[in-house]
Amino acid sequence: MFMTVKEAAEKWELSDRRVRILCAEGKIPGAYQQGRGWKIPANAVKPADGRYKTSASLLEIIDRKKAELDTCRPLTAGEVARLTEEFTVEYTYNSNAIEGNTLTLRETDMVLRGLTIDQKPLKDHMEAVGHKEAFDFVRELVRDNIPLSERTIQQIHYLVLADKREDRGVYRRVPVRILGAQHEPVQPYMIQPRMEQLMLSYAESKEHIVTKVARFHIEFEGIHPFIDGNGRTGRLLVNLELMKAGYPPIDIKFTDRLSYYNAFDEYHIKKNLAAMETLFARYLDERLEQYLTMLQVHGGNRNGTV
Template sequence: MFMTVKQAAEKWEISDRRVRTLCAEGKITGAYQEGRGWKIPIVAEKPADGRYKAKENLLSQIDRKKRELDTRRPLTEGELERLNEEFVVEYTYNSNAIEGNTLTLRETDLVLRGLTVDSKPLKDHLEAVGHKDAFDFVRELVKENAPLSEHNIKQIHYLVLADKKQDRGVYRRVPVHIMGAHHEPAQPYLIEPKMEQLLHEYKDDTEHIITKLARFHIEFEGIHPFIDGNGRTGRLLVNLELMKAGYPPIDIKFKDRMKYYDAFDAYHVKHNLSVMEGLFARYVNERLDMYLKILE
């Protein structure tokens, strides 16, 4: 006797997605795939998952620290400037470096101050300025509590892609392949409906903001809606939503890029969201510690 994924989810009081993940990871004894679905023995027991306790503990710490930060609000202009002055340069450097930009952290700082680095291409200069402009725009959207919409996503991308004027703020019209990735981006004709579906699912998702954003970010990058600039735009969208929810923005470091890439593969190959979720959570936790220390 077997039960479906939906029946197992109702029985164990977890999501359908989680049941499919457990099946794919071989954690449900006797479960096997038949066509596009799973056959689960009716006598199968809900697998224990030690990750939940660790995850819940970290998310609880984050929520406690966020509540403490809320007691310090509203922050003064001087406090906000102190919190953001170093972040903007480092964030611009790291997000661009992940995508192949050759400017060093020091050179990124110089370019954002209006100087030119003779030994580096114009493209790298434009990417630095464009990313800074896009983050400034994101901060304005946060002040307005603007919704996560296709219009705002395209506006952010328009600023990010300063070096490719014809491709700014428009969905790609040609197929692409990401070298070494375990996932094929959406065909051009599917981009718009998939983006609409993604935004709808994100809006209806009631999970913790960090869990929601980990899933949204992976799915957004999987759709790969633009010809270029998807990574930088996607990370800006994560910060848009974090800041709207009262959390500090995060800066995924260039040195952590392999962990970041592995998080995408873990999701696409093993349906494992916890790697990206854990990466985001650690960064948010560290940023909260930094904010609270500065504001003491």
């Protein structure tokens, strides 16, 4: 008895492309190629994943996948739309849900299509629309290759904080605390100098982009420059810089929020960046895999001619 690549992918919760790679590398005993497909023993065991032994090895995998994606560029308008539309809805849902928004994924999709959800707060509707508009703005910044600056951050925050007009795009003037966090944000009078220092250190960093944005994200959230909307703005900034560097955007899932929160504590308590770096890298690896799989299925061997 044998199963197809698709059946094995569903059984092992891997992408079709990953299963084909495992077959080609001889990692699945008894699997053999038949025509353009693979025949996999029905009782085959999912191979151990040795790709993620260290964050450094994962970054190397990410870079190889990006190089492969670069051969498919430029993408057509249809491909860009396909890759962006579904992501935008899920990204808006997850980023808002992490901050307490009560809209479901389906409701978020409906709101972004212009519908109103009965018995859900106006605030939740405005947050969904605001996040979508902010992400659209981020994509414009990427297209124009606009450098990261305090003004850019404030512009993104202005769109994010759609429900608090007086606080949009301005640094907070009162102290705040983050419930349950192991780190206390800086006092208001320190926000400006700390933001200037953060922008300078980010610009001078020679680290891998994933390491760079992981460090920036934690430091930005530690400063907590705005009265509200710091998390959503910070995650948009991560994607702004990833996309400018040629990588796809990532979507930190609501279901992974505890790992996300723990990554902040790991840094502030133990000065350990690896937790956030690895979290970002895993998401980025999955996104690259999705891009490559879709382009392989729908575009064949493109050789960068489009």
